[in-house]
Amino acid sequence: MEQSPSQELSPELYELLNGKDLETKQHEALMLMTVTEEDWPHTAMISAGEIIALDSKRVRLAMWSGTTTTRNLIRTEKATLAFVYAGAAHYIKLSLKRLPVLPAAKHPRERFEADIVAVRSDVAQYADITTGIQIDLKEEESVLRRWHETLAELML
Template sequence: MNKQELSPELYQLLNGKNLDAKQHEAMMLLTVTEDLWPHTAMISVGEIIATSPTQLRLALWPATTTTANIIRTGKATLVAFIAGKAHYVRLSLQRLAALSHAKHKRERFAASVVSVREDVAKYAGITSGVRIELKDSISVIKRWEETIEELLR
């Protein structure tokens, strides 16, 4: 079923709060390269925030393939696994102005949810998605909190 807003579970994951408790969660961000190949990158809860069930903001590393693809096409698909479901979120993105005094230089984007598809199988349950282990959780979570704060400006 296609919807045009994030599920309550996905919205809760992406609300920018309690990053310490969410530090092991990662998602996939899909874009398309200039030669029309799919490109996959990982994104963490410290690089994306849902400001509403239909609006998100992303902070991406500059000069990456993913960032270049989004600047060129204005499109991406977020893939997250939560609450026993795969969530495929099509996004329409617009580049935001750079922050002159940002602590962490990122390309910032405002994203509108175009559609959301939730995927479950009748014969199997999804028990986890992409899980990560931070090497220096204290400094990474601090950077994430600062990045989320800057995304809200």
């Protein structure tokens, strides 16, 4: 059953994306969908270490330079996040603006700030959504350290 769209994150989704307790969120993966120059959908995965909610209506993203996803974000200034969390499928439409490059960044990335345009959540009456895409970090300690540093730089 689809819930009515909102223009802000629920407290539960804000907690997921708040940049805290990354150790407990390290397995969560979100699909970031953009549109190519040829008008084809393009999907990339991002982690809890590449997105941070500033508040319930704005998020920031740290993206690798030169990727198809990053080029699409720069060109269209639009994206949709799709992921499964806490028994529901969630879809978040974003309107993005590119942020200045941080010359002294430990982990240079393209940075974006996004206004949340719409949040929609889906649950099925006939089935429980038990999981979405989950990941296992190969070098947990170094990846979590990089994520903490990346999110700290997103707040600058």
